[in-house]
Amino acid sequence: MNTLPQELRYTTTHEWVRIENDTATIGITEHAQSLLGDLVFVDLPTLKKGLAVGDDAAVVESVKAAADVYSPVDGEVIAVNTDLNDKPELINQEPYGAGWLFKVKLVGELPLSLLSAADYEAMLDEE
Amino acid sequence: MPFIPHTEDDVKTMLKTIGVKSTDDLFDEIPSNLRINDLNALDVGLNEMAMGRDMKDRAARDGGLACFLGAGAYEHHIPAAVWQITGRGEFLTAYTPYQAEASQGTLQLLYEYQTMMAHLMGLEVSNASLYDGASALAEAVLMAVRTNTAAKESRILIAGNLHPHYRQTIEALVRPQGILLETLPYNDKTGCLETQLPKIENGDIVAVVIAQPNFFGGIEEVDAITDWAHQHQALVIAVVNPIAMALLKEPGAWGQRGADIVCGEGQPLGIPLASGGPYFGFLCTKMDYVRQMPGRLIGRTVDQDGKPGFSLTLQAREQHIRRAKATSNICTNQGLAVTAATIYMSLLGASGLSDVAKASHANSKTLCAALTAIPGIRLRFNSPYFHEFVIECPCTADVLIQALLKKNILAGLDLSVLSPELDHCLLICVTETKTADDINAYVNAFLHALQNITSISTTVED
Amino acid sequence: MLIFEISAKGRRNHLQAPRLAPAATDIPAHLLRHKAPLFPEVSELQVVRHYTQLSRKNFSIDTQFYPLGSCTMKYNPRGVHQLASLEGFLQHHPLTPASHSQGYLQSAYELQQILSHITGLSAVSLTPMAGAQGEFAGVAMIRAYHLSRGDTARTEFLVPDAAHGTNPATAVMCGFRIKEIPTDKHGDVDLDALRAAVGPHTAGIMLTNPSTLGVFERRISEIAKIIHAAGGLLYYDGANLNAILGKCRPGDMGFDVMHINLHKTFATPHGGGGPGSGPVAANDRLKPFLPTPIVGYDGKQYRWLTTKDCPQSIGRLSAFMGNAGIILRANIYARLLGREGLCRVSEYATLNANYLMARLQQAGFTLAFPDRRASHEFIITFKKEAKTLGVSAKDIAKRLLDYGVHAPTTYFPLLVPECFLIEPTETESKEELDNFINILITILKEAKDSPDLVKQAPHNLPVRRLDDLKAAKELDLTWRE
């Protein structure tokens, strides 16, 4: 497996978060995309939607599975990756890059439950 | 042993392999206080011959009526080939086509079904069936709620002249999710929806449910209602009779944009009346809404050699994958009835189906004209109708129904089921199966019954 | 070739539809159809040949061993089918007055009685049209029961992680939130987790026993106690009733309501996906909430009971009274077998499953629950083979097709990786089971010697593995000219 981007934070449900000032970009991890297989559809949140930690934010769907993407942070949706509508495979190809899902304008503190790359890696090893 | 092939030797060998003494030992994980030892309150088994006698006797008690009753289930001629092919063991005794390579027959047939149904309704997609017309409508309502996310509340406007059993079914199936069901009134003279449509705010209503034809057989002004609903950001759910769609405007062409979801009872397409089932529900929609559809979908694709083939697709909508978040809990559907319907539609073709519709319409006009020529009998609603109409009689409908039953005629439906004020109203259906003689027999029996009734009431008054 | 591709303009069958039907001149033109639907134009022979040929591309019980776990693919007796298809039954309109429906009504009433006795529950409604609708009925009845007592706090339903997908989907349709209950390593419900999960919000639990893991839940009475003590009720998913016919009864286990899949236990054909029938049975507590219509009997006449007779009913689930033809078939099947025959069903279904399980274990296959007795079905897992040989359960399933055997259920329940859920049913002979064992042994050997043969399977079917990705991404759901 590729080494995990060290600058990102992770969740136990396989989302990643990139924090830049008060904006969080969210996607699913390499591990998650490989479990799901070839993605065929992504249901993205609507703009301006308010999200709390753990809320259902998006759905990623492959031929044989569908998974909810939970919001790892509190905030409001300010952008979604519309390229995914035509090319959901971007998530398979570049989960940490062109395959990002949505951006949230952060409200309040970051939740303590977010994992570091090392913690997430340790969790995967246990699985 | 009925249907069990084991010899005594087989059983001995098998028990030995397992390492137990008796079959009873195989149930040793069931706590002894829960064990029962027999089903002796039930009868002993019958053989096929004795059962044959018994069932023939029962069937004879139920059969033999000339059917002029419709109300959601319609007698049509079913070509011989339909059930002979449908009844082949390879269709009859297969499971859901999860192993696509071993189910290409069923899968291709369903793809052909989806095609015919979508074209008949003038929409882009059809699923592979739901249970029946009424439960399909409930699924359509749930689908509309998922689709029309712009609506402020989960409110559905339902035509007041929808089949009452359909209304009751949606009440039972969608109420637990807190969906509000309201009624769109119909006009007492026409039996059709009021042309003066109610004032609603944009986004107040998720969807409007229209029946074409309506429960009284009447033909609705679907274009105007569709456009009105769309202007208010409501979706249009059409409940239609598939045979009527060979004659009447297809829902995809209603108004400017067409109906959004179309559903109904598939039984008229080659399925016998059979006490109410198995029938099948159909559901069609626009491509944009396909991911919110309930039920199975078959897609055409290719195999690894590039050869065309068929498989279940968009399964992530379904319960076996999506579980709690599935679009519906449906698993087993009505596959075999759809098999029959596909063969039926292929045999009749578009022109045959249109002739069935036209002949049914013409026959119902004939009977209606003869009955309404009788003094005291009038047509209850003055709108054009398809193959069902309502007459108002000087006596209760039930009296007439009982009298005609004595002549082995099933006269129609007593509309007091819908509302007590309609207890003098009889809903009558005539399809292509009825000859001029059948229609005459009905009229004569009806006249006779009416004379008896009026003479009885005269004597009573004397 | 599609039926549309053998169509030719102007071809038609003249004997199947009325000829020269007059135009409908009284209907305004704007309400009429102007464009004929795109249907095929084909002769009767073309139709017969086309669909006969299609049928031959199917596996079915009539042609193949079909050990699909959880689906009970047993022989569907021909006599049953024939007698349920008698003209008098087929002609019978569902709204015919009861005086002229006694044949059907009697048959339905008898089945209600039979099912009530078999399940140990006091009342039955036959109206649900499949297992999932039976589940809906049962869970909606539990909801109605709580509401009738003014108990509005019960918003959660408990569902074990091993449950069939219809269970959580149903509870959600009934407006409940789901709480998943884990399974312990022996295949039983984790009681500690259950105790921790119940409370004043618990409306009930949905359970299958024997479970979808193919083992009997031994502590079922304790589970019932826990749920009832918390004020919840128990729903029994009757998909596995074939395993316990005449051996024990859900009513005695403490269940309040359940469904029965007539298309499994009562041998009605699956029809390539349906129709089925999912009657719902309830104890005295839930009886008032059963869906209508129900058949009543006053000692002389059978009649339909409606919401007038059952004011607390959850109401109607279909336009008429469910899949009547399936109900007739189940009646005939049950009365052909009679009390002894019905008890034998579970005995031989269990014998066949345990024999297969024992032989497969001896042959080196990995059982999911080696310490447990099989019910009428059991699980083997190819986790080891997937790791060491790179051959998955799916590959082995596809290779089975090449040998003319339908694959068992794969990847369900979700708890056991790379699994087969195998249910031979009682109507298969020992020879058929031995043949299946030999085929599996051969495939395992192939997986070691020439894995590609297995990974590329099937080779002998009308098509090879299908491109599901293309199917989902380039949706082609209807043929267009």
Ligand SMILES: Cc1ncc(COP(=O)(O)O)c(C=O)c1O
């Ligand atoms: C365990 C279990 N529960 C429920 C169901 C649903 O039954 P049906 O398909 O009749 O709706 C099934 C059927 O596949 C099943 O196996």
